[in-house]
Amino acid sequence: MGKALCIILILLISLNCAFSWKKDEFRNCNQTPFCKRARSRKPGACSLIATDVSISDGDLVAKLVPKETNQENDENQEKPPEKPLVLTISAYQDGVMRLKIDEDQSLGPRKKRFEVPDVIVPEFLNKKLWLQRVKEENNDDGSGISSVVYLSDGYEGVIRHDPFEVSVRESGKNGKKVLSLNSNGLFDFEQLREKKEENEDWTENFKSHTDSRPYGPQSISFDVSFYDADFVYGIPEHATSLALKPTRGPGVEDSEPYRLFNLDVFEYIHDSPFGLYGSIPFMISHGKSRGSSGFFWLNAAEMQIDVLGHGWNDESVLMLPSDQKRVDTLWMSEAGVVDTFFFVGPGPKDVVRQYTTVTGAPALPQLFATAYHQCRWNYRDEEDVFNVDSKFDEHDIPYDVLWLDIEHTDGKKYFTWDRVLFPNPEDMQKKLAAKGRHMVTIVDPHIKRDESYYIHKEASQKGHYVKDATGKDFDGWCWPGSSSYLDMVNPEIRSWWADKFSLENYVGSTSSLYIWNDMNEPSVFNGPEVSMPRDALHHGDVEHRELHNAYGYYFHMATADGLLKRGEGKDRPFVLSRAFFPGSQRFGAVWTGDNIAEWEHLRVSVPMILTLGLTGISFSGADVGGFFGNPDTELLVRWYQLGAYYPFFRAHAHHDTKRREPWLFGERKTELIREAIHIRYMLLPYFYTLFREANSSGIPVARPLWMEFPADEKVFSNDEAFMVGNSLLVQGIYTQGAKHVSVYLPGDESWYDMKTGTAYKGGVTHKLEVSDDNIPSFQRAGTIIPRKDRFRRSSTQMENDPYTLVIALNSSKAAEGELYVDDGKSFEFQKGAYIHRRFTFSNGKLTSSNMAPATDAHNRYAPDCTVERIILLGLSPQPKNALIEPSNHKVDVESGPLLLRKGMAPSVLTIRKPNVRIADDWTIQIL
Structure with a gap:
């Protein structure tokens, strides 16, 4: 009885730690020895120089050795490494340079240091440029020589020998630097070594937890400089501004570095550099004079990153040319x-594209996944599910996915059902599927240690669990109580896990069921910082400290592979993950975790989602309404109005919150939420086209304003408005009771209000009145947006609906846009089974032309959908009719509503029922 009571008390204490933000539960830099050591170093502390520079196997290789100095007379020099380090520079197509530095394997380090596998896509490695020669040149400052290699047309890779520095610069000796590493001499590499003294203590302690650190200190640190940069962005996940604020330097006091360490943080605070659920060590810079560049460090251990404010090191600033600045x-x-990888840009879209050539382009989701999702922890039983589903129909609100949290399982054992609450799960899913709807269930990485549970029994027998420092199966606490965690770094274990998603193994599942991976940081309630001990052991004797940030990535990967196997590779998987790492974009969506029903969390959702998009993860969103707490109705409506433009659009709430389905707040609020969701469904053709663009190029769906307007300094730090694609600008309302909002509309051309069609001048800040029925949203002049305006129960039922084209003319009375359509679910698009149309309006003529290469596959996908309306914004005087070719018939041009809303007065020019097929070539001449 006493032992059971102790276990219950430990669990309750652990759960309490997990349920709220407690700053002292997590380490800061001063409590993290490697961070504290690195921050204490002075500029110029690195004593390494580059020697033996040559070309080998198409790479530049060199050794880094300590410079012979009188250490007693040079207090600024740190103790040099015991053995030479090996430096390798590789060049790849499209201006990507890779720099690797490691211990010399020929000298036999104690163990091989961990390099993260399965992130770099094979296609990138095939783009290697085989360097043929290296040239040497004298440094301008007389400090010695540098070795230079060709990187791409216009750029060169440079390694300065003494003091050692690696940089990318514009071609030519006097070319400006773009990026550099170790320009400030802060590089340090702690090599693996044996203990020299018996009493040497390598352990680290945090609260009640002890890290044995059997291999001793092994940290790495270095400085990276971005030239001609006004701001830097990236390195998610943090609930902070889009433009990263300085963490050190003049005027910055007691600031923590940006931490990258995947953690289960409940009720996280906004405007903080504290690390959350995912980690992507990729930073992108932007400035008006040159454009953008990027830097990526493929490393899965805990990382801390300082942004050094101007003047942090006056000496380094003085060394710059007078016309160049840097971050x-x-x-x-x-x-x-x-x-590490250096990306030269020079445009922001170029940098994102270059980065995703390394880590992979975002997956193209199924169409249903881009629509609206309804979730709660938890829908109680089948009756609750059917009631919620029917209420959506009763209130004419479309949705596509209903979610079930952990309470649907039998005792929190994944791949099971509570057969009292959900006695007929297959029938339940089939009833939803009959309306074109889907279901998602949660599957987390912690496995209940219960000998009657077949997953645990098999995993235990096969040795599939992560081990503790003593070699036993690691045992930690999570939702089921005593739990073990699968070693997903092992590809054989990932394959075993993937098999569990087959319809035969996952009893009660159907092909319309998809998956949600939560708690995969991994979350361990009684572990250090609510996670796994760093000295736990994985496949290949890799310590957890070396791969911690990638654990959730491998779990996400294995789950997505499971859905692929289930469908025999025919249908695209949908898996939502909370933890993420570079490459996660290949496997599904992510969300910003356990946010709070507060206005500031609504506001910070925008920079968080934009930052994820900049780092490859286009398919992301925040819990609409806030996970914790009870939003007032105004906040809830504003969140729906903004969330309708998130790439991933899901409402979700904690089980302790009041029910908040859209119809529970009175007729007017229901109407406003319905309208917000209808806007998303209306714009699904546009969103799906953008998801295909992301899949093809890496360019995100939701974009910072400066991605579309890279020369406009007024938008560089604007993270309250954003672009959806290149055509829509959305401004959130983040203040309760707001009567007015200021909106800056960039560029020289006009913007058209999406509700009224009213034109607003570009390059101007407009003070607009705020109404409760929408948030400010504008279509950019010179663009064409495809829509579907008929309201259905789900996106699946919209498949054969006709299209509306909204043409927003610029000052030249011209516009262009695109539409991508495929079957919305399979991989046949990779074989050419899709249509991709370009619409152009010029000289009074609208033209539809084919953008796809001509293949037989296009004949297999030729939908019969037509265009039922064409809306013209910015055209005057009003024409009378239009001639449609090649059918050679005329239709009237008349006034009509911009949006098909109840009581909407006619306000814009409309061509009704031109009845041209969306898949065909045609022209419409305005007469």
Whole structure:
């Protein structure tokens, strides 16, 4: 009885730690020895120089060795490494340079340092440029020589020998630097070594937890400089501004670095550099004079990154040419190797595209997944599910996915059902599927240690669990109580896990069921910082400290592979993950975790989602309404109005909150939420086209304003408005009771209000009145947006509906846009089974032309959908009719509503029922 009581008390204490933000539950930099050491170093502390520079196997290789100095007379020099380090520079197509630095394997380090596998896509490695020669040149400052290699047309890779520095610069000796590493001499690499003294203590303690650190300190740190940069962005996940604020330098006091360490943080605070659920060590810079560049460190250990404010090191600033400025940063990691990538840009879209050539383009989701999702922890039983489903129909609100949280399982054992609450799960899913709807269930990485549970029994027998420091199966606490965690770094275990999603193994599932991975940081309620001990052991004797940030990535990967196997590779999977890492975009969507029903959390959702998009993860969103707490009705409506433009649109709430389905707040609020959701369904053709663009190029769906207007300094730090694609600008309302909002509309051309069609001048800040029925949203002049305006129960039922084209003319009375359509679910689009149309309006003529290469596959996908309306914004005087070719018939041009809303007065020019097929070539001449 006493033992059972102790276990219950430990669990309750652990749950309490997990349920709220407690700053002292997590380490800060001063409590993290590697971070504290790295931050204490002075500029110029690195004593390494580059020697033996040559070309080998198409790469530039060199050794980094300590410079011979009188250490007693030079207090600024730190103790040099015991053995030479090996430096390798590789060049790849499209201006990507890779820099690796590791211990010399020929000298036999104690163990091989961990390099993260399965992130770099094979296609990138095939783009390697085989360097043929290296040239040497004298440094301008007389400090010695540098070795230079060709990188791409217009750019060169440079390694300065003494003091060692690696940079990318514009071609030519006098070319300006774009990016550099170790310009401030902060590089440090703690090599693996044996204990020299018996009493040497390598352990680290945090609260009641002890990290044995059997391999001792092994951290790496270095400075990276971005030239001609006004701001830097990226390195999610943090609930902070889009433009990263300085964490060190003049005027910055007691600031923590940006932490990248995947953690289960309940009720996280906004405007904080604290690390959350995912980690992507990729930073992008932008400035007016040159454009953008990017830097990526492939490393899965804990990382801390300082953004160094102007003047942090006056000496380095003085060394710059008078016409060049830069942003300095300091990167610090507990373990791993230097495996970094330099991206030259020069445009922001170029940098994102270059980064996703390394880590992979975002997956193209199924169409249903881009629509609205309804979730709660938890829908109680089948009766609750059917009641919620019918209420959506009763109130004429479309939705596509209903979600079930952990309470649907039998005792929190995944792949099971509580057969009292959900006695007929297959029938339940089939009833939803009959309306074109889908279901998602949760599957987390912690496995209940219960000998009667077949997953645990098999995993235990096969040795599939992560081990603790003693070699036993790691046992931690999570939702089921005593739990173990699958070693997903092992590809054999990932394959075993994937098999569990087959319809035969996942009893009660159907092909319309998809998956949600939560708690995969991994979350361990009684572990250090609510996670797994760093000295736990994985496949290949890799310590958890070396791969912590990638654990959730591998779990996400294995789950997505499971859905692929289930469908025999025919249908695209949908898996939502909370934890993420570079490459996660290949496997599904992510969300911003356990936010709070507060106005500031609504506001911070925008920079969080934009930052994820900049770092490859286009398919992301925030819990609409806030996960914790009870939003007032005004906040809830404003969140729906903004969330309708998130790439991933899901409402979700904690089980302790009041029910908040859209119809529970009175007729007017229901009407406003319905209208917000209808806007999303109306714009699904546009969103799906953007998801295909992201899949093809890496360019995100939701974009910072500066991605579309890279020369406009007024938008560089604007993170309250954003672009959806290149055509829509959305401004959130983040203040309760707001009567007015200021909206800056960039560019020289006009913007058209999406509700009224009213034109607003570009390059101007407009003070607009705020109404409760929408948030400010505008279509950019010179664009064409495809829509579907008929309201259905789900996106699946919209498949054969006709299209509306909204043409927003610029000052030249011209516009263009695109439409991508495929079957919305399979991989046949990879074989050419899709249509991709370009619409252009010029000289009074609208033309539809084919953008896809001509293949037989296009004949297999030729939908019969037609265009039922064409709306013309900015055209005057009003024409009378239009001639349609090649059918050679005329239709009237008349006044009509911009949006098909009840009581909407006619306000814009409309061509009704031109009845041209969306898949055909045609023209419409305005007469």
